[in-house]
Amino acid sequence: MRLRRGIAIAAIAGSVAVTTLLVGLVTNAASNESEWPGWLGWLQEHAWFSFVVLGVTMAGLTAMLAALSETRAPAAPPSASGRSEDVAEPPGAALVLRSLPRDTTAFTNRNAELERLVGSVRASQDRGEALPVHVIDGMPGVGKTAFAVHAGHVLSEQFPDGQLFVNLNGYTPGRNPVQAGEALASLLAAAGVPTQQIPVGDDAGAVTEARAAIWRSRLAGKKALLILDNAASYRQLEPLLPGGSGCLVLVTSRKRLAAHEEVVLPVNALPPDHAVDLFVRLSGRPADTLDRDVLEELAGLCGYLPLGVSLLAARLRHHPSWSAEDLRERLTATRDRLGELRAGERAVTATFDLSYRDLPPERQRFFQQLGFYPGTDLDAYAGAALGAVSVAVARAHLDALYDDHLIDEHPGGRYQLHDLVRDYAHGLAAEGDSMDHVQSVQRVCTYYLAALATANGHIVRSGASVPPAPDSAAQVETPSLESRADALSWLESERANVLACIRRANGLALHDAVIRMAAAMAPFLRQSGPWDQAVGLHRTAAEAARQTGDNQALADALAELGVVRRFMAAYPEAAEALNEAVTQYDAVGDRRGKAHALNQAGIVWYLTADNEGAARAQTEALALYSEVGDRLGQANALADLGMVRRQMSNFEAAVEAQGEALSIYRELGDRYGEANSLRDLGVVQCLMGAYDLAAQHHQEAFDIYVELDDRVHQAYALNELGVVRRLTGDLEGARDAHTQALEYYTELGDRFGRANSNRHLGTLDRLSGDAPAAIRALQEALEAYRDLGSRGGEAASLSELGASRGMTGEQNGAVEAFQRSLEILRELGDRCAESEVLNHWGALLRTSGNPAEAHGHFERALRLARDVRCPLEEARALEGIGRCGWMVDESAPAAEALRGAITIYRRLGAGASADEVERVLASRAG
Known part of the structure; x- marks a missing residue:
């Protein structure tokens, strides 16, 4: 990529030089100010030739600049040229708190630093300048995060649009630093962006840029506070920075980050007197009962770091019989225990060791296990699984460790270890049996599998299989998840931890756990995304299955990978994964x-206009579902087969398939499937002219989607209702429905649905006589369909675009659009839509004064419409034939055709169209 861009830049530079030379030649030729030597003189004498070369050079330069800019622009749809399918890297996720962690009692007297920060923010706001990034740096344990959180609480009222806290894991033991793209996905979700709207794809750089653009847009004009904790590098955090001027970003890091506009706020060890004051406050002892010289020595032994001081003070508070001298002796005896740590951390580690030794044996063991936890934060349930204890015992341990300042508390009963404490706990655990690490991770995976099985019971469709919990799941306690809302909330909270567990299990070669957990997370990631995160997960599971030779698990992982690839509109990759899954399922x-x-492959082929392939796949799937007695599968295959038959203009067969699917869905009590079939039936009935029945089915589907709180499918039902209203003359009602659908799609980030709404609104603009507005809406829809690879949508947009261009006199552009639309529709086999295009084209020819050619188009449209029983297009063709007949004085045949059109329009309920044709007949009769 760099080589190609280098060549392009060099070529552009050369072109600029040539252009400059030619401009000089042409200028001198015109002014006769001077003569150029040699062959340049000949060019000066023949200025016309210089003009030609100059034009060619400028055209080439423009093309190269465009090509170069294209290489930098991230593609909206996913590309197959990204990361290889063979790379099996478990996905990561960032832990994002939607509000600040609680302020710590260990915070003490950072008045100078706080005043500097508050003054910097106030000065920028007073001058109306963008707030700079404030980087808080310092050594581990010095209190960077505590300072950032305290400052955030102090400043929170100035940033009412939200406060977000992100742990970037820059130096977290056992965790890889969070990638910017993953952090952005978590931030966007925390900020309320629907997951369907978060860009995905294989090109990590392009996806990160696209997510960063949405993030900046989301915070534009807002006043929000963002704390980026534990950053490893400026490169990691740069894409996370808001673009607006009103947002404050606080960054904590162990090292100085090279940013251009940052304000660096170094946080150093406490002054000795402040450290002693903190010790006294946290010890719970009266100051006059403590020897201050001893306290100064204790504070010095832990490097005057707040973390160490807090731990020492807690030891004294929990041992009323100890004196400060007793504590000093114990600390001195243990300070060299872990000498491999850097000198600056050694004394702090000694305070950990002293705190650890003070714990009861069972709490010591629990604390050791925390060092093995793969996730970022945990609750009592995960702690219980990790320590092989009950939830009640785990909660008591966690509360006690919090009181001892060995862990931090987050909202919602969750706890987190400081990086140094985690490292210390991991070091203690590593001194024991090496198998303990593996067993601890296995226990946590078992817990998550059990909880995921419960959550999936709420989010998976009725009748669909749920990945089962392992047999050992009965040994663990799981949280109470009573509803779909409970399940989704728990899944979102635990997403980062579950993915971290999968990553750790993969690193420990626990292939069975990886396979099971990937399958258990699949339903949630299908619905909630981000889908590129799901792709990474299923790739990991597929590789784990290949390692173990488990073809069944490999087939399952490939099938899930294919489904997610279809959601991403990466159709070739989806088909490849699903075809391999079919092969593996055959093998087992x-x-x-x-x-x-x-069934899933058939949907892919339907979306890519391979109707024959789609029909074969759904027919074979239907037969297999019938053999194994899977009623839900049968209904799904029938419904998808009905859509294929509709696309092939085989309407009666489509109604039959959808009707059978609807019966099964109702038998199973599957409201989601019932609504889908009702909507698809309505689409077919609309094409067949049964508008009343179509409207009824669309309304029933919409009501069920409202009941299910499914806004995506509510929007689809609204669009179909809008079509029926338009065809029956209610243009205002149609616009309301399409506009509401467009709002839902925009909110949810559904590009395909948005394209549909824009296309329908463009049609309404055309019918209202506003051709420029129609062209704008249709052009936007066309570009989206092409990006998504929707050939049916592309053909429909081109058909309407041709009709709209005809209204503005762009006859050549209209014909070009009609021709391309017909090419696509003939490949798709959609004869009803082909008839519609021919009618549009015929209308253009008739109004352009070419009734004979127009008549031929209407005749072909009439044959197609009657062949597939599409009454609306039949009526339009008859109307066109009649109008052409009047133009060439064929009165009797014209009147007969127009009366036929009126009859069909009346039967369909299209009263406005019938009235217009009647006025034509009456005027000719008069």
């Missing part, structure tokens, strides 16, 4: 799994 004799993969 899993007919149900093969049916699932075929």
Whole structure:
């Protein structure tokens, strides 16, 4: 990539030089001010030739600049040229708190630093300048995070649009630093961006840029506070910085970060007297009962770091019989225990060791296990699984460790270890049996699998299989998840921890755990995304299955990978994964799994206009589902087969398939499937002219989607209702429905749905006589369809675009659009839509004064419409034939055709169209 860009830049530089030379030649030729030597003189004498060369050079320069800019622009749709499918890297996720952690009691007397920060913020705000990034740096344990959080609480009222806290894991033991793209996905979700709206793809750089753009847009004009904790580098955090001027970003890091506009706020060890005051306050002892000289020595032994001082003070508070001298002796005896640590951390580690030795044996063991926890934060349930204790015992341990300042507390009963404490706990655990690490991770994975099974019971469709919990799941306690809302909330809270567990399990070669957890997370990631995170997960599971030779698990992982790839509109990659899944299911004799993969592959082929392939896949899937008695699978295959038949203009067969699917969905009590089939039935009935029935089914589907709180499908039902209203003359009602649908799609980030709404609104603009507005809306829809690879949408947009261009006199552009639309529709086999295009084209020819050619188009449209039983297009074709007949004085045939059109329009309920044709007949009769 760099080589190609270098060549392009060199070529551009050369072109600029040539352009400058030619401009000089042409200028001198015009002014005769001087003569150029040699062959340049010949060019000066023949100025016309210089003009030609100059024009060619400028055109080439423009093309190269465009090409170069394209290489920098991130593609909206995913590309197959990204990371190889063979790379199996477990996904990561950032832990984001939607509000600040609680302020710590250990915070003490950072008045100078706080005044500097508050003064910097106030000065920028008073001058109306953008707030600079404030980087808080210092050694571990010095209190950087405590200072950032305290400052955030002090300043929170100035940033009412939200406060977000992100742990970037820059120096967290056992955790890789959070990648900017993952952090952005978590930030966008925390800020309320629907996951469907978060960009995904294989090109990590392009995806990060796209997410960063949305993040900056989301915070534009807002006053929000963002704390980026534990950053490893400026490169890691740069994409996370808001673009607006009103947001304050506080960054904590162990090292100085090279930013251009930052304000650096170094946080150093406490002054000795402040450290002693902190010790006295946290010890719970009256100051006059403590020897201040001893306290100064204690504070010095822990490097005057707040973390160490807090731990020492807690020891004294929990041992009323100890004196400060007793504490000093114990600390001195343990300070060299872990000498491999850097000198600046050694004394702090000694305070950890002293605190640890003071714990009861069972709490010591629990604390050791915390060093093995793969996630970022945990609750009592995860702690219980990790320590192999009950939840009640785990909660008591966590509360006691918090009181001892060995862990920090977050909102919602969650706890987190400081990086140094985690490192210390991990070091203690590593001194024991090496298998203990593996067993601890296995226990945590078992807990998550059990909890995921409960959560999936709420979010998976009725009748669909749920990944089962392992047999050992009965040994762990799980949180109470009573509803879908509970399940989704728990899943979102635990997403980063579950993915971290999968990553750790993968690193420990616990392949079975990786496979099971990936399958258990699949339903949630299908619904909530980000889908590129799901792709990484299923790649990891597939590689784990290959390592163990588990073809069943490999097939399952490939099938899930194919589904997610379809969601991402990466159709070739989806088809490849699903085809391989079919092969693997065949190898293990899993007919149900093969049916699932075929059903999903059939959807991919339907979306890519391979109707024959789609029909074959759905028919085979239907047969397999019937063999194994999977009623939900049968309904799904029938419904998808109905959509294929509709796209092939086989309307009666489509109604039959959808009707059968609807019966099964109702039998199973699957409201989601019932609503989908009702909507699809309405679409077919609309094409067949049964507008009343179509409107009824669309309304029923919409009501069910409201009941299910599914705004995506509410929008789809609204669009279909809008179409029926337009066809029956209610243009205002149609616009309301399409506009509401467009708002939902925009909010949810559904590009395909948004394109549909724009296309329908463009049609309404055309019918209202506003051709420029129609062209704008249709052009936007066309570009989206092409980006998404939707050929049916592209053809429909081109058809309407041709009609709209015809209204503005752009006959050549209109014809070009009609021709391309017909090419696509003939490949798709959509004869009803082909008839519509021919009618549009015929209308353009008729109004352009070419009735004979127009008549031919209307005749072809009439044959197609009657062949597939599409009454609306039949009526339009008859109307066109009649109008052409009047133009060439064929009165009798024209009147007959127009009366036929009126009859069909009246039967369909299209009263406005019928009235207009009647006025034409009446005027000719008069």
